[in-house]
Amino acid sequence: MNTQTIIQALQAVREQKPLVVNLTNYVVMNNTANALLAIGASPIMAHSREEMTEMMSFAGALVINIGTLDNVWTPRMAFAVKQANLNNKPVVLDPVGCGASRLRTETSRQIAKAANKLIVRGNASEIIALAGEKGQNKGVDALDSSEAAVDAARYLVGEYQCCVVISGEVDFVVTNEGLVQLRNGHAMMPYVTGMGCTLSALTGAFAAVGEETGLAAAAILGVVGEIAAEQSKGPGSLQLNLLDALYQFDEETLVQRLKLV
Amino acid sequence: MNTQTIIQALQAVREQKPLVVNLTNYVVMNNTANALLAIGASPIMAHSREEMTEMMSFAGALVINIGTLDNVWTPRMAFAVKQANLNNKPVVLDPVGCGASRLRTETSRQIAKAANKLIVRGNASEIIALAGEKGQNKGVDALDSSEAAVDAARYLVGEYQCCVVISGEVDFVVTNEGLVQLRNGHAMMPYVTGMGCTLSALTGAFAAVGEETGLAAAAILGVVGEIAAEQSKGPGSLQLNLLDALYQFDEETLVQRLKLV
Amino acid sequence: MNTQTIIQALQAVREQKPLVVNLTNYVVMNNTANALLAIGASPIMAHSREEMTEMMSFAGALVINIGTLDNVWTPRMAFAVKQANLNNKPVVLDPVGCGASRLRTETSRQIAKAANKLIVRGNASEIIALAGEKGQNKGVDALDSSEAAVDAARYLVGEYQCCVVISGEVDFVVTNEGLVQLRNGHAMMPYVTGMGCTLSALTGAFAAVGEETGLAAAAILGVVGEIAAEQSKGPGSLQLNLLDALYQFDEETLVQRLKLV
Numbered sequence: 124m125n126t127q128t129i130i131q132a133l134q135a136v137r138e139q140k141p142l143v144v145n146l147t148n149y150v151v152m153n154n155t156a157n158a159l160l161a162i163g164a165s166p167i168m169a170h171s172r173e174e175m176t177e178m179m180s181f182a183g184a185l186v187i188n189i190g191t192l193d194n195v196w197t198p199r200m201a202f203a204v205k206q207a208n209l210n211n212k213p214v215v216l217d218p219v220g221c222g223a224s225r226l227r228t229e230t231s232r233q234i235a236k237a238a239n240k241l242i243v244r245g246n247a248s249e250i251i252a253l254a255g256e257k258g259q260n261k262g263v264d265a266l267d268s269s270e271a272a273v274d275a276a277r278y279l280v281g282e283y284q285c286c287v288v289i290s291g292e293v294d295f296v297v298t299n300e301g302l303v304q305l306r307n308g309h310a311m312m313p314y315v316t317g318m319g320c321t322l323s324a325l326t327g328a329f330a331a332v333g334e335e336t337g338l339a340a341a342a343i344l345g346v347v348g349e350i351a352a353e354q355s356k357g358p359g360s361l362q363l364n365l366l367d368a369l370y371q372f373d374e375e376t377l378v379q380r381l382k383l384v
Numbered sequence: 385m386n387t388q389t390i391i392q393a394l395q396a397v398r399e400q401k402p403l404v405v406n407l408t409n410y411v412v413m414n415n416t417a418n419a420l421l422a423i424g425a426s427p428i429m430a431h432s433r434e435e436m437t438e439m440m441s442f443a444g445a446l447v448i449n450i451g452t453l454d455n456v457w458t459p460r461m462a463f464a465v466k467q468a469n470l471n472n473k474p475v476v477l478d479p480v481g482c483g484a485s486r487l488r489t490e491t492s493r494q495i496a497k498a499a500n501k502l503i504v505r506g507n508a509s510e511i512i513a514l515a516g517e518k519g520q521n522k523g524v525d526a527l528d529s530s531e532a533a534v535d536a537a538r539y540l541v542g543e544y545q546c547c548v549v550i551s552g553e554v555d556f557v558v559t560n561e562g563l564v565q566l567r568n569g570h571a572m573m574p575y576v577t578g579m580g581c582t583l584s585a586l587t588g589a590f591a592a593v594g595e596e597t598g599l600a601a602a603a604i605l606g607v608v609g610e611i612a613a614e615q616s617k618g619p620g621s622l623q624l625n626l627l628d629a630l631y632q633f634d635e636e637t638l639v640q641r642l643k644l645v
Numbered sequence: 646m647n648t649q650t651i652i653q654a655l656q657a658v659r660e661q662k663p664l665v666v667n668l669t670n671y672v673v674m675n676n677t678a679n680a681l682l683a684i685g686a687s688p689i690m691a692h693s694r695e696e697m698t699e700m701m702s703f704a705g706a707l708v709i710n711i712g713t714l715d716n717v718w719t720p721r722m723a724f725a726v727k728q729a730n731l732n733n734k735p736v737v738l739d740p741v742g743c744g745a746s747r748l749r750t751e752t753s754r755q756i757a758k759a760a761n762k763l764i765v766r767g768n769a770s771e772i773i774a775l776a777g778e779k780g781q782n783k784g785v786d787a788l789d790s791s792e793a794a795v796d797a798a799r800y801l802v803g804e805y806q807c808c809v810v811i812s813g814e815v816d817f818v819v820t821n822e823g824l825v826q827l828r829n830g831h832a833m834m835p836y837v838t839g840m841g842c843t844l845s846a847l848t849g850a851f852a853a854v855g856e857e858t859g860l861a862a863a864a865i866l867g868v869v870g871e872i873a874a875e876q877s878k879g880p881g882s883l884q885l886n887l888l889d890a891l892y893q894f895d896e897e898t899l900v901q902r903l904k905l906v
């Protein structure tokens with residue numbers, strides 16, 4: 124059933140070619156635009172307040188990624204979220220480095236609080252930091268960081284009425300309706316910068332066509348990353364093969380490869 | 385005759401290695417610098433007012449691309465155009481997203497108005513938006529967007545004493561002397577972000593050695609994109625193969641492939 | 646003996662995975678992050694004053710690259726250097742375009758003066774410009790730019806108590822203890838934008854584990870670039886193959902290839 128949902132979401136992206144507005148970090152702007160194009164969406168990297176009202180009126184979703192944030196960009200991000208809300212558009216938050224500095228933790232929380240239709244995509248430590256103390260049900264007794272991250276994600280789901288995607292060796296999609304695990308991917312993927320940012324951008328494309336859990340993007344990127352890594356002798360090749368595999372991705376590949384628990 | 389002109393322009397770029405100053409968007413800075421290097425030019429990505437006077441005194445051309453513009457960058461762009469004018473250097477304007485927001489439309493027009501030696505490179509909708517109502521000779525009766533874009537380009541040529549390159553499935557080069565069509569390229573090219581921006585950057589390299597119509601860059605990128613796409617299974621490969629093909633490009637390839645009408 | 650030092654430094658980077666904070670130019674942020682990942686380090690591209698105190702408290706090194714500097718970024722760079730000093734962390738300065746504008750020359754000198762534990766990595770003309778008149782022992786009589794650059798580097802070593810890496814056809818590592826020459830590399834490397842910036846970033850990774858001369862990074866990138874270029878038909882392939890070769894790099898490759906004089 125879930126496989127079918129993912130396939131339908133992919134078809135919708137390829138047919139509707141939704142415009143995804145990205146306020147993202149300088150490091151990954153090129154990659155994430157290319158990943159959005161390869162899956163069939165229409166990326167725009169725009170951040171100016173002077174045009175954000177117009178942009179969000181015809182965009183399908185907003186992706187906010189704080190990877191290279193500063194005090195010039197944070198007000199732009201806040202303003203973009205407000206415009207997304209006014210247009211009832213989903214917001215994907217990528218809280219890059221949340222927990223590594225107070226600035227990142229606080230900015231992430233402000234964006235999470237402000238967005239009405241929210242999906243959060245981060246790694247375990249970012250999700251744990253975003254939830255903070257209130258998200259630590261088991262505190263230091265959690266068996267591993269995955270367990271602690273799922274606890275934190277559950278807290279975030281309740282606190283912000285959002286969905287949460289935790290990416291890692293196993294990806295977790297945490298929603299009001301429960302927990303899904305994805306066991307695709309490859310150990311070489313973390314050697315390409317911004318792989319998580321790519322997932323957040325793709326999540327925006329699927330959110331724009333109504334897929335609000337983050338599952339479709341995580342499933343597809345996991346499968347595609349796995350295929351690309353198998354073809355690659357290193358992270359340089361992986362980055363290229365990933366875009367090719369996204370472009371060629373089809374239903375059969377998903378059905379053959381998907382490890383959804 | 386036109387083929388010979390293109391070949392001479394290519395030789396001039398490779399011999400003179402002109403310095404091309406780019407105020408461009410964050411998404412394509414890496415690609416466009418690499419494309420300029422691959423064709424034999426010397427790119428510099430610089431935007432600071434504190435050094436633009438010096439930069440334009442020894443640069444061969446200025447490329448202004450508004451892809452990620454904001455109110456910090458627009459005065460920098462205006463200042464750079466002024467320095468280009470003072471040094472009698474050509475300016476290539478890439479009005480990315482012109483028409484998608486008032487900010488982009490107005491900024492594009494201000495730059496077009498300000499530049500003394502101007503080449504505009506955009507897609508059909510950007511060129512139509514840049515020209516505005518006055519450029520719509522046939523209004524909604526135009527048979528297709530290409531025809532409307534050529535009308536708009538003709539208006540721009542008269543209004544700004546410029547040359548206009550409209551890129552798309554067919555590329556059009558519109559000058560005071562008429563219209564040239566280029567039928568190279570490949571359907572996979574729009575799946576790589578910033579392919580048009582690459583064309584604008586290359587146009588700057590050729591303008592720096594005196595090729596003021598934009599034809600040489602459009603012809604070469606069309607041929608090179610076609611070759612690269614034939615070698616590629618997706619847009620990841622295409623981006624790489626395009627740089628390799630630019631680097632290897634020679635007269636024989638141009639003569640064999642060029643579809644110039 | 647030097648080969649063994651390089652191998653130990655590589656092992657240390659792969660084991661310790663040092664965090665390298667980069668305030669670098671927009672053009673190369675993606676490449677340099679990927680190069681740092683491929684060698685085994687942990688890159689972070691961060692520039693905000695609001696988090697730099699925290700960042701430098703747990704980072705291993707700071708890389709400052711002025712490639713796209715402006716008056717918003719220069720105070721951020723100065724502040725980051727101060728934080729590096731407070732934490733006794735090494736600073737790698739890449740004075741991109743030093744000499745091409747007063748802004749670049751003066752900013753480079755201010756950073757060089759401010760940093761307590763400094764490595765400078767530039768090409769011959771940048772090193773000569775950074776040293777200025779005082780670094781011109783032989784003035785216009787220098788036999789070639791390499792000789793003038795080594796003179797300039799020697800001046801910088803004395804003036805700033807730093808190490809200097811001059812990259813070019815032959816790389817020179819100039820320290821208090823003398824001069825080392827590296828004769829690896831390939832003529833195709835300058836056709837990829839930011840190859841020098843990649844060297845500066847890698848220098849930061851090695852500095853973070855105590856390799857303060859810059860030799861290890863220059864040796865490894867020279868060898869890896871040579872291997873990658875031999876596999877490549879142009880600069881597009883080279884960029885990709887370089888990351889793969891960095892990822893696969895091992896002791897045997899170094900021993901076989903290194904041309905250290």
